[in-house]
């Protein structure tokens with residue numbers, strides 16, 4: 141560790157006092173020696189399992205791992221949930237005592253969590269621990285940023301205890317962390333059976349929706365399905381995370397535990413990143429499989445770049461995101477045409493939309509106005525949401541919804557949580573969806589969603605390419 145806590149530049153002031161009955165946040169950030177994020181995630185599992193999160197950015201530059209939870213934030217079951225989370229967060233931060241000498245986004249007090257795709261959808265037991273919005277202020281958080289490592293410790297202290305006591309606890313944690321030896325890596329998962337739930341009925345419903353698309357003002361519906369897996373033993377989330385990191389290097393790798401469940405995945409789709417007054421949203425819609433033969437793969441990619449059905453599917457997303465971001469921006473940049481984004485299993489049409497934001501633009505308000513983009517919902521939004529609610533016959537939970545982080549300085553990054561699944565004990569449920577537009581061919585959409593199960597399936601199987 142480059143600086144012991146006791147030497148850290150902390151002005152241990154006199155006794156602090158907190159407003160009567162309102163928890164006060166004390167947060168300390170300091171640099172530490174390198175520590176692999178997965179090792180930090182698995183530190184002292186008996187104490188922290190069920191209250192952890194993991195985040196790796198798609199360009200590998202930023203890793204954020206939280207173990208233990210100092211405060212949980214919930215929103216109501218309406219569209220007010222985004223503002224509610226923001227208000228709770230701002231109230232806590234305004235009264236906090238924060239020691240963070242580093243200007244690194246994702247250090248210091250930070251919220252990590254997500255929202256359900258549709259608070260009005262029917263609820264199923266697999267998502268009961270997550271609700272419609274769930275965010276954690278972590279107790280201990282590792283931030284790795286361009287190979288520099290920072291530890292943030294957050295204490296919620298209702299009593300008028302001394303800061304010194306809190307710092308002693310932090311000091312002990314750092315000491316234990318330093319001396320902790322990583323145990324051997326987990327073993328591969330033995331999948332006993334798998335079931336693509338209601339596959340035939342799904343194809344039939346897709347046919348009905350595509351027919352509606354040609355006969356009503358409905359322009360696009362993103363329609364998803366799920367797959368259930370059963371294992372011989374309890375699946376290890378850290379094993380699956382390591383496999384996702386190894387197999388999906390250009391995707392966001394994420395995990396969020398809630399009680400006995402762990403929602404995790406490898407999403408290629410950033411909803412929004414806000415760093416200071418710079419905002420970036422990346423439109424991803426329109427898909428094509430890959431080929432191990434380079435010429436064939438290029439042929440598939442070039443077809444995708446010219447295909448009318450996929451270009452229409454994509455354009456609806458770009459124009460919605462442009463309109464949603466415009467009120468927050470003093471300037472915007474949107475490329476004329478999409479390019480290809482290739483991941484190991486699938487390739488997409490990709491358009492980055494960036495801008496310079498007005499002061500006081502909150503990432504939670506931007507997320508609210510973006511969700512759901514037509515890449516995950518459809519056009520018109522409310523009509524598409526109605527079709528999904530009535531015909532998808534499943535609870536998407538946090539799948540395809542905003543998940544990510546916001547720090548106390550207003551920086552943050554949210555993805556849409558696709559190429560994902562939820563693990564609980566010896567079972568997993570995986571989710572995959574596709575954009576239906578006039579001209580969609582049901583069997584092609586079945587194949588496309590089958591490919592979108594692969595990132596999680598291959599990670600669970602420990603299967604290299």
Ligand SMILES: C=C(O[C@@H]1C=C(C(=O)O)C=C[C@H]1O)C(=O)O
Nearest residue numbers: 424426427515558572573574575
């Ligand atoms: C809905 C998913 O993917 C979305 C739909 C896409 C499409 O239909 O072409 C492509 C990328 C995502 O925006 C999913 O992976 O589950």
Ligand SMILES: [Mg+2]
Nearest residue numbers: 426427574575
């Ligand atoms: Mg598609």
